[in-house]
Amino acid sequence: MRNREVAPMIFILLLTIVCSWITFAPNDTWLGRDVSVRLGLDLQGGTQVLMKAEGTNDKELMRTAATVIERRVNGLGVSEAIVQLSGENRIIVELPGVKNPEQAIETLRGTGRLEFIDTKGAFVAEGTIVKTTGNPNPVMPEVDPNAPVDPANPAPNPDQTIYESITDGKDLDTKQVALRVATDAVNNKPAVTFAFLGESGTRLGTFSAANIQKPMCIALDNVIVSCPVIQSALVGGSGEITSATREEAEKILNQLKYGSLPVTLSIESSRTVSATLGANSVAASIVAGMVGLIVVGLFMMFYYRLPGVLATIALVIYTVIIFAVHKLVPITLTLSGIAGFILSVGLAVDANVLIFARLKEELRNKRSLARAVEAGFDEAWPAIRDSSASTLITSAILFVFGNSFGVSLIKGFALTLALGVLLNLFTAVVVTRTFLRLVVRAKAAQSLWFYEIDSETDLREQRTAS
Amino acid sequence: MKSIVRLRYIWFIISLVVIIPGAVFFAMYGLRTGIDFAGGALWDLHFPTKQLNELNTEAIAEVFAKNGFEGAQVQLSTVKVNGVDVSSAVVRTKELSAVNPKDQKDAVVAGLTAVFGTVEPQELQSVGPTVSAEATRSAAIAVLGACLAILVYLTIAFRNAPNPVRYGICALLAMLHDVLVVLGMAAILGYAIGLEIDAYFLTALLTVISFSVHDTIVVFDRIRENVGRRRAGESFEDIVNHSIVQTLPRSINTQLTSVFSLTALLLFGGVTIRNLVIILLIGLLSGTYSSIFNAAQMLVVWENREWRTWFRKQAA
Numbered sequence: 001m002r003n004r005e006v007a008p009m010i011f012i013l014l015l016t017i018v019c020s021w022i023t024f025a026p027n028d029t030w031l032g033r034d035v036s037v038r039l040g041l042d043l044q045g046g047t048q049v050l051m052k053a054e055g056t057n058d059k060e061l062m063r064t065a066a067t068v069i070e071r072r073v074n075g076l077g078v079s080e081a082i083v084q085l086s087g088e089n090r091i092i093v094e095l096p097g098v099k100n101p102e103q104a105i106e107t108l109r110g111t112g113r114l115e116f117i118d119t120k121g122a123f124v125a126e127g128t129i130v131k132t133t134g135n136p137n138p139v140m141p142e143v144d145p146n147a148p149v150d151p152a153n154p155a156p157n158p159d160q161t162i163y164e165s166i167t168d169g170k171d172l173d174t175k176q177v178a179l180r181v182a183t184d185a186v187n188n189k190p191a192v193t194f195a196f197l198g199e200s201g202t203r204l205g206t207f208s209a210a211n212i213q214k215p216m217c218i219a220l221d222n223v224i225v226s227c228p229v230i231q232s233a234l235v236g237g238s239g240e241i242t243s244a245t246r247e248e249a250e251k252i253l254n255q256l257k258y259g260s261l262p263v264t265l266s267i268e269s270s271r272t273v274s275a276t277l278g279a280n281s282v283a284a285s286i287v288a289g290m291v292g293l294i295v296v297g298l299f300m301m302f303y304y305r306l307p308g309v310l311a312t313i314a315l316v317i318y319t320v321i322i323f324a325v326h327k328l329v330p331i332t333l334t335l336s337g338i339a340g341f342i343l344s345v346g347l348a349v350d351a352n353v354l355i356f357a358r359l360k361e362e363l364r365n366k367r368s369l370a371r372a373v374e375a376g377f378d379e380a381w382p383a384i385r386d387s388s389a390s391t392l393i394t395s396a397i398l399f400v401f402g403n404s405f406g407v408s409l410i411k412g413f414a415l416t417l418a419l420g421v422l423l424n425l426f427t428a429v430v431v432t433r434t435f436l437r438l439v440v441r442a443k444a445a446q447s448l449w450f451y452e453i454d455s456e457t458d459l460r461e462q463r464t465a466s
Numbered sequence: 467m468k469s470i471v472r473l474r475y476i477w478f479i480i481s482l483v484v485i486i487p488g489a490v491f492f493a494m495y496g497l498r499t500g501i502d503f504a505g506g507a508l509w510d511l512h513f514p515t516k517q518l519n520e521l522n523t524e525a526i527a528e529v530f531a532k533n534g535f536e537g538a539q540v541q542l543s544t545v546k547v548n549g550v551d552v553s554s555a556v557v558r559t560k561e562l563s564a565v566n567p568k569d570q571k572d573a574v575v576a577g578l579t580a581v582f583g584t585v586e587p588q589e590l591q592s593v594g595p596t597v598s599a600e601a602t603r604s605a606a607i608a609v610l611g612a613c614l615a616i617l618v619y620l621t622i623a624f625r626n627a628p629n630p631v632r633y634g635i636c637a638l639l640a641m642l643h644d645v646l647v648v649l650g651m652a653a654i655l656g657y658a659i660g661l662e663i664d665a666y667f668l669t670a671l672l673t674v675i676s677f678s679v680h681d682t683i684v685v686f687d688r689i690r691e692n693v694g695r696r697r698a699g700e701s702f703e704d705i706v707n708h709s710i711v712q713t714l715p716r717s718i719n720t721q722l723t724s725v726f727s728l729t730a731l732l733l734f735g736g737v738t739i740r741n742l743v744i745i746l747l748i749g750l751l752s753g754t755y756s757s758i759f760n761a762a763q764m765l766v767v768w769e770n771r772e773w774r775t776w777f778r779k780q781a782a
Contacts, residue, residue, distance in 0.1 A: 042738065050654035052598060054565075090477045102568035266564035268594040275740075276547055277510070277588045284736035291734055292727035299723060301737040336669060337740050342731050343673070343746065346724035350716075353723070354684065357716045387680040391613045394676030398669065413669050 009433040016317050019324035038080060040334030040412060041094060043282050045275030047101030048094045048292075050086070053263040057088040060210040065263050066091055068158055072108050073196040091265065099295065101272045109265045114172055114220050114256065116204060119227070121214045128224045130217075134165035145464065161433075166207050166216075171200035177256045180240065181248055190249035191242040194256055200238020209233035218252075285338045292342050296349055304356050306450035310435040311352040316347050325419060337412035339348040344420025347391075351428030354380040360452050361400075369451075377433055384428065391421045437460040470758075471766055472706040475719035481643055484752075488650015491657055497649070498656035500664035501558070501591060506597035507535075509557040509574075510589035518544050521582065521633045526555055529577040529617035534570065535559040541660075544739070554588070562592040605668050609645075613638060614671055616679050623683070627690045632768055637682040640753075640761035644678040645671065645777070647752040648745060655744070666742040674749025679715060679723075688713050688760065695764050702769045706762050714758070721754045 021030065028036035041048055052063060062085055069091060070083040082094040098104045115134050124130065176195040196204050208216070208230050217227040218241075228241045243249045297315060300308035322341060326333055359376030367375060396413035439445050501508050513521060523540035527732040530538035544551045562570055571590065578585045593601075620634035627633060641776055655661035688709035697703065725747065732743045767773070 052596075102515060102571055107570050168755065235531060267562070267567050267592075269597045270562065270589070270590070271589040271591045273587040276512075276586075280547060281736045281738055284734055288731045288735035289735070292730035295730060297722045297728040303719065333735075335621065335739055336742065337668065337745075339731060339735070339742055342727050342735075343724065346720070346727040349468050349723045350680075353719045357713075357719075361712070379691075382691075383684045386619075386683045386687060389623070390616055390619060390679040390683060391676045393619060394612050394672055397608055397612045397615065398672050401604050401611075401672075413673075419671070449720040 005434055005437050008430055009438065012317070012431055012434060014266065015217045016320060019317075022327055023320050030328075033328075035330070037327055038330045038332045039096070039282070040332045040337070041096055041271065041280070042273050042277075042286075042335045042355065043278045043333060044094035044096050045104065045273050046098055047269040047270065048092065049105050050268045051091045051093065051265040052268045053089040055383055056263055056418075061251070062089060062091070065261055065265070068261050069093060069108050075351075078104070090268070099273065105267070105270070105400050108260070110302040113129070114167075114218070115165045115218050116167045116207075117217050118270055119209075119215065119217045121211070123215050123227050124217050126223045126224055126226065128175055130213055130219055130224060131224055132161040132165045132219060132222060133162060134168065136162050150283055164218075167196050167200035167204050171196050172256065176238070177253065177290075177458050181246070181251050189244065190246045191240040192249050192253045192256060193240040195236075195238035197237070199430070204234050204237040204239075208239070214421035218256075230428070246316045256423055263336040285335065287314075289342055289345075290336065292345055296345055300349060300352070303452075304353075304441065305452055306445060307352070307356045307359065307432075308437060308440065309433055311349065311356070313383065313435065314427045314431040315345065315348055315353070317431055320429055321423055321427075322419065323415075325423075331415060332412065334412035337416040340413040341420065344417060344424065346422045347420060348427060350387075351380075351384045351424055352432055354383055354430065356452075363448060363451055363453055364376050369378040369446065369448075370437075372451075373436050375427070375434075381429075383424070388421050392418055395421070469546050469702050470710050473622060474759075474763035474766060477763060480675050481647075481756070481760060485643070485646050486648055488647065488653055492650055492653040495653060495657045497653055497663045498660065498743070499666075500521060500662035501561075501593045501598070502664040502668075503598050503602045505558045505561055505595045506747070507561050509555075509559065509587065509589070511555045511557065511578065512545075512547070512586040512588050513553045514586060515582070515583040516553050518542060521553055521555065525581060526548075526557065526578065529581060530557065530559055530574060533573045533577055535574070560593050561774075563720060564594060573581065574582050591610055606674060608668070609638050609675070609691060612675055613641065616641070616675075620679070620683070622684065624690060629768075632765060633686050633690075636761050636764040636768065637679055637686065639764060640756040641675055641678045642680050643756045644674055644749055644758055648674055648749045652745065659742065661741055664741070666739060670742045670745035670749065675745060678753035678756060679752055681720075681753050682761040684716065685713050685757050685762050686747040710758055710762055712755040717754050717758055721750065724750050754769065 024033055027034050028034060053065060056062070066085050073081045073083055073093065073095070078095050078098055080096050082092065084092045086092050092104070093108060095101060095104055115132055117130065117132050127338075173195045175194065178193050178194055180191045195201070212230050212232060215227045216230050218225050226241070226243075228243070232239075232241070241252055243252060281332055293315065297312040300315075301312050302308070306310065322344075325331065331337075355376050358379045359372055362372035362375045362379075363369070395414045395418035399411055399418070470661075484668045504544055510699045521542055523542060528542045530536075530540075535561075535695065541556045543554055543556070545554045571587070575585055617634045617638050620637050621630050624630040624633040635690060652661060652663060652667065689706055692709050693702075726734070728747050728750070732747070737745065
């Protein structure tokens with residue numbers, strides 16, 4: 001008998017310790033992993049847009065468009081951004097924490113400007129944002145002064161010089177952009193071939209003839225992507241960019257070929273929340289969550305006495321696990337997710353309430369404490385199982401529905417609710433049960449008063465009633 | 467406590483007393499749909515340098531009209547930001563342009579700044595007509611899908627009880643009761659305090675559906691169990707009554723804990739999810755009521771085939 005509780009108890013203890021460790025991890029890092037809480041747009045501010053491609057539903061084209069947008073999002077320096085295809089011809093973009101969301105969206109949606117620029121013989125570092133005659137006012141990324149600097153990928157430094165654009169991106173013939181792999185002794189390096197049409201082609205020919213052996217930089221949306229050295233004149237505007245490695249060549253190829261958006265995107269819906277409003281919501285939710293937990297805990301302890309105390313401990317464990325899961329996976333925390341969580345606190349108690357009600361009945365039927373505990377769990381199980389299943393079904397439908405809605409708020413709620421129901425089963429059936437089994441053996445816990453039975457008359461009354 | 471089942475028609479009448487006024491409001495005024503389903507744009511603007519009485523709705527609407535948003539509906543209020551009262555205007559307009567939303571927004575903000583000083587857009591949502599139409603369609607599919615899935619599940623879960631389909635249908639009818647209560651109350655609240663039907667509302671409605679069934683299952687589970695242990699001379703009515711009495715403390719206590727946590731959310735949880743919480747509170751109350759006073763009672767009505775006497779009484 002005694003050994004039966006040892007394993008679950010150790011498991012519960014370990015789980016609680018690990019989850020508390022994750023939840024209260026110093027600097028939000030746990031075993032080298034970033035476990036900071038991800039806040040949704042409604043909590044930290046930011047914008048979400050649903051963009052629709054006009055006149056196409058070509059899968060390949062849409063995927064290319066999403067890749068282009070993703071690259072631009074990275075260029076904006078927004079962390080935790082989401083770029084996602086939705087349905088046949090829609091792209092969802094979520095930019096948390098941007099200060100000027102409309103401007104950012106404009107940048108993402110632009111068709112993309114590919115320019116060869118004259119840097120007067122200077123090499124410009126990759127990733128530098130430059131002003132060009134084609135676009136003298138590029139969007140500068142929002143640099144967070146508190147953000148840690150990644151030495152491998154430093155924040156791009158804006159360059160104040162306005163460089164002259166030699167070509168215009170719209171003149172690039174993307175059909176002629178191709179990868180050429182090393183073939184013979186002369187052409188022994190991988191390269192990307194390209195061709196400019198029209199005026200840009202002529203200008204590029206003249207410029208390259210005059211600047212052989214000098215670098216010429218390629219800028220995409222005003223960000224330097226590469227500065228190859230001109231090997232020979234690019235007659236008629238067509239030529240090739242050689243590079244040391246195949247990977248390098250492929251990168252340039254992608255920049256040239258997919259640098260510009262292949263489709264026109266219009267904005268179907270947008271949601272923007274300011275950071276102030278988000279911060280207010282976070283503060284309000286924390287208060288609401290704490291108050292809810294405390295009130296429910298007090299109620300359980302006063303009404304159900306000793307089992308209520310155990311259930312409240314289980315509830316705290318439940319909260320710690322839920323937070324740890326959110327931080328570890330990570331699951332983005334939204335306002336509706338918090339509502340789902342607070343609701344699940346009320347629900348978490350339900351399974352316990354069911355069990356304790358049965359326990360009390362069994363005690364009234366004059367069963368021994370230990371047997372009443374077992375019977376209470378067994379009898380309450382079918383109801384717990386069936387009701388949890390129905391909530392899981394609804395959560396699943398909400399989740400799928402939320403997906404087609406393109407709105408993360410419903411999905412957040414559904415996910416938290418489903419997670420709550422599952423964890424509920426665990427805390428009620430494993431945690432509370434193990435606690436109860438251990439406690440009912442303690443000498444100090446033998447009085448039936450602890451289990452809501454006030455006197456002998458309580459027992460008799462019940463017998464005549466039933 | 468024998469009387470709970472005996473008074474079943476009284477319980478049904480109480481339900482009707484709640485549902486009928488809601489239905490009347492629903493028929494007369496409909497639901498007030500938010501931009502998620504109706505389309506359009508919602509602007510939440512803060513005016514940190516102005517007192518509420520220095521703002522006026524017409525002047526704000528006029529600025530919007532000048533910038534291509536005719537018929538803007540403006541609502542003024544004071545909100546607390548970091549403990550400081552700030553004047554705020556919530557404005558409903560048609561949706562932003564799909565092509566140049568930024569220019570439109572900038573023009574409106576510039577226009578308002580010229581009249582009222584600093585303007586801080588706190589929230590700006592815009593939903594185009596295709597998206598809102600799709601949202602409405604998926605909402606209907608979601609609700610129907612949830613009902614169907616639960617009916618199937620209940621029939622399977624109660625397959626060992628006699629007449630498993632009855633349990634499913636009665637649970638579903640109780641659920642329908644709760645949906646009607648929620649819709650009716652939403653219609654009344656829409657008329658009275660401007661409660662809008664948005665994505666949050668739908669989330670709340672689906673949650674109510676699942677909780678309604680959750681509650682009903684607990685009661686039905688007891689009935690199923692007690693039917694299996696039926697004693698001689700015990701009628702189905704007695705069993706149902708007995709089962710309700712047995713589950714009553716649990717129903718009330720679960721209801722109470724949910725109400726506690728939801729009330730905390732309502733009082734401290736901020737404005738954004740207030741509608742969600744109001745609907746959840748109404749729905750949960752209705753769900754507990756219907757599982758005790760409607761779902762189980764309908765099983766008795768069905769068992770006794772009481773509808774045969776309904777019309778006879780009328781004729782007599």
